[in-house]
Amino acid sequence: MELVKNSVWNVRKVDGVPSGLYRVLQIFEDISCLILFYLDNPKGITRPMAIELDKFSKYIKQKQILEGRFLLPPHLLLSEEEIDESYKMIRDENFSFIEGLVSDPEFVFDYATKSRVPRLAKHANSKGKARTTISRLLNSYWRYGQDKNALLPAYQYSGGAGQQRKVSEKPLGAPKTSRTLAVERPKTFIVTxxxxxxxxxxxxxxxxxxxxxxxxxxxxxxxxxxxxxxxxxxxxxxxxxxxxxxxxxxxxxxxxxxxxxxxxxxxxxxDYLLSKRELLGDAKQKWPVPGSCFEIDATVADVHIVSSFGKQYVLGRPTIYSIVDRASGLIVGLNVSLYFASWRAARQALANAFLPKASYCKEFSIGIQESDWPAAHIPLRLMCDNGEMIGLEPQKLVVPLTELQLSPPYRPDFKAMVERRFGLLNDEMIHKLLGTTRGGKVVRGDRDPRKDAIYTLKEFTALLIDAVLELNRSIYNSLATSSSLLIEKNLSPTPLNFWKAHIAEHKHALKLADSSEVISRLYPPAKASMTRDGIEYNNMYYSCDRVVQGKLASIARTNGQWQLDARINENTTNYIYVRFDKNDVFTKCNLLGKSNMMKDQPMHESEFVMDWLDKNHEENPISVESIDSKVIRTNIERNAKTRAKNDDLTPTEKVKNTRERRNIEIEKTANKVEDNSVSLPQEKPKSNTEPKPSSVVYLPRRKR
Structure with missing residues (x-):
């Protein structure tokens, strides 16, 4: 290591030199001597010491002397502009007292090697200062780096800053004063x-x-x-x-x-970990590329919705499931349903995240290209709640696709990205709708938000999809500092651009999903029936080419219906997925025309219709008129049975001459009608030309 003036060294176990930190004051190469100043005695007056240069170098090679570091106090780490003018005056005055001594190497050598240095006393007398004052100034100059600023006053230590004062009989601080002379304040308490x-x-x-x-x-x-x-x-x-x-x-x-x-x-x-701890880390450092980790969470939307079949029926507040990529902030999956936070709703959101989005948006009359929402991948891991995702079903169905990570209970900060997206959706769209609860911020006396509800589930989902697309296109400054790709490609720091840029450079942890596997594993399972009218589910009928070509409806009409395994997309009634054989894949079956009333509706609307039918059956098990008609039928039946008991004819006599009796009965019935018509009061004819009523005319009989 190079020996230079003002360098600091840590001396350990060197004969004749106490262990500690030393600063090199002077190097005399002509006499192979080194002048050192001991730094570990901040209060007392210390004199420099001399040591042979070769000896010092030898101990450096033997690792008994190592390079050290001496930290300067904070008041010496100020720029010239930050130093107070009064401090500068004190510094310059102090330096003038020792300038002639520290600039003379001969004095430094004598002061380090001789016990008596008359020049120091003469210099102190010439400056009008005590010898100890000059010695202390020299110590400060050498200790703090042989710089003029080493002589700045250390006022930050004045008054015992940061130290507790000793208790005395006299109170500390300002005494109590009375505003008026009429009131005497009690004495100040002395804290022991x-x-x-x-x-x-x-x-x-x-x-x-x-x-x-x-x-x-x-x-x-x-x-x-x-x-x-x-x-x-x-x-x-x-x-x-x-x-x-x-x-x-x-x-x-x-x-x-x-x-x-x-x-x-x-x-x-x-509460401390959630709201008051330090925030020194960044999730993007651990998960820097798209697909490293997806976050999934659910919340109840702050708006009430109505049924599409009866706008007067309020259905309550739907549940929103959202899935967000932690690295880019892109919302990769979405699902809105009337189910509470549960595995049934979560699996629908996961299926949405793993499948292409163009067809999903088309169901809600929103036309996009796949590049507008390109997320259709499975991540490396999925961060989820320690709730609906902790059961056996998620473990069996999702773990083969991706790794599940459960966040601790009551710690939403572990899913900060998806939680923040809920807040943005509320601020940007949901809290501006009619029927919104504004997050529970309802003033007493306000109108009940349920009375203002006007949006159906499909309309609300369409509005939410549009808001999600807008969030994916929004600029976030944090994305610009988390990756250099956006700057290299000159792209705006949006989640969509971040996602596309990393996918194009193959910097991601994503894998493509097989649509048939996603449908079979994640879409909610159900049972459908193969009937003569088609595949029936919830009183809706579906069909596909396999049903037509195999004449399965005809077989069901002849041999009876049978059950099929189905997978349901909760967002639409336009199609379901059916497996005709246990070894087959699921086939998409479309809604038939006979069920067109349910077309383009969420699946819950079919359940609403069934509930409505059940309610009507329960409210009207029989009609009031049927009760009266039952009484009439009973009376007629009783009279007929009574008359039959009084009849003395034998069975043979009853059936004898049936045709003649039929003709006689017809004549009696016709004559009775004629007699009744004659007995009625007749109106005066308006004209003499009107025909008079004739007798009964019998129609010709058919040939046998």
Whole structure:
């Protein structure tokens, strides 16, 4: 290592040289000598020492002397512009006292090697200063780097800053003063070590804990526990008690405890980690490329929706599932349903994230290209809640596709990216809709938001998709500093550009999803029936080429219907996926024309129709008229049976001459009608030309 002037060295186990840090003051190569100054004695006056240069170099090679480091105090680390003018004057004056000595190498050598240096005393007399003053200035100059700024005044240490003062009989600080001469203020309480201990105990017991009382009440508890006798004595004598004041308790709170201790003790571990801990890391450092980690979470939308078949029926607030890529912030998956946060809704969102988005947006009348929302991949890992995703079903169905990571309970900061996207969607779109609850911020007396609900589930989902596409195109400054690709390609720092740029450079952890595997694993399973009218599910009928070519509907009509495994897309009724054989893949079946009323509707609307039918059946099990008709039928039946009992004819006589009796019955019936028509009062004919009523005319009989 190179030996230079002003360098610092750490000396260890060298004969004749005490161990510690040393600064090189001068190097005399002509006499092979080195002048060192000991740095580990900041208060006393220290004289330099001389050592042979060859000896010092030998110990450096033997690792007994190592390169060291001496930290300068903060008041010496200021630029010239930051130093106060009065400090500069003191510095320059102090330097003028020793300038003639430190600039002379011969004096430094004599001062280090000789016990008596008359020149130092003569110089002190010429400057009008004491010899010890000059020696202290020399020590400061050599200790702090042989620079003029080493002589700056260290006022930051004045007054015992950061140290507790010793207790005395005289109160510290400004005395109490009376605003008027008529009132005499009590004397100031002097806080002793015992009082400090009492204050510490009371603060820990009553104030510095979860749900602790405020400082005013804490002082009252302090007086009750430790100064009750003094309060009673003062009350008896009619004077102010000699006890710690509120200001003293507040002051010693910050002296006895650090600010971080106060924060930690006053909050729970969860609250501290969630809201008060330091934020020194960045999720993008650990997961720097798209696909490293997806975050999934659910929230109840802050808006009420209505049924598409009956706008007067409010269905409540839907559940939004969102999946966000942690590296880019791109929203890669979305699902809106009437189910609460559950595995049934989560699997639909995962399927949406793993499959192309153009067809999904088309179901809601939004036309996009695949490049507008290019996320159709499986990530390396999936960060999810320790709730609906902890069961056996997610483990069986999702783990073969990607790795599941569960966040701790009550720690939404582990999914900060997706949580923030919910907040942005609320601010940008949801809280501006009719029927919104504005996140629960409803003023008393406001109109019930359910009465203003006008959007159906399909309309709300379409609005949400549009807002998601806009968020994916929004600029985020943090993306520009997390990767240099956007700057190299001169792209705006948007999640969409970040995603595309890294995919183009093959810097990602994504893998393409097989659509049939995603459908079979993640779409909700259901049972459909093969009937004569087609494949029936929820009173809706579907068909496909396999049904037509195999004449399966005809077989079901002849031999009876049978059940099929199905997979349902909750977002639409236009199609379902059906497996005709256990060894087949799922086939897409489209809605038939006979079920066109349900076309382009979310799947929950079919369930609404079925619920509506069930409700009507329950409200009207039979009609009131059917009860009356039942009574009439019973009476007629009773009269007929009574007449039959009174009949003496044999069965043979009953069926004999049926044709003649039929003709007689017809004649009697016709004559009865004619007699009834004659007996009615007749109106005066309007004209003599009108034909008169004729007798009954029999129609010709058909040939046998």
């Amino acid at each position: 070590d015992t009082d400090k201990d009492n204050i510490r105990k009371s603060l820990k017991k009553h104030h510095l804990k979860t749900g602790g009382i405020n400082l005013v009440e804490t002082r009252k508890e302090l007086l009750r526990e430790y100064y009750a006798a003094e309060v009673k004595r003062a009350k008896a004598l009619g004077e102010a008690p000699y006890v710690p004041s509120y200001k003293q308790v507040r002051e010693w709170k910050y002296k006895l405890f650090t600010k971080n201790e106060i924060t930690e003790k006053s909050s729970t571990d969860r």
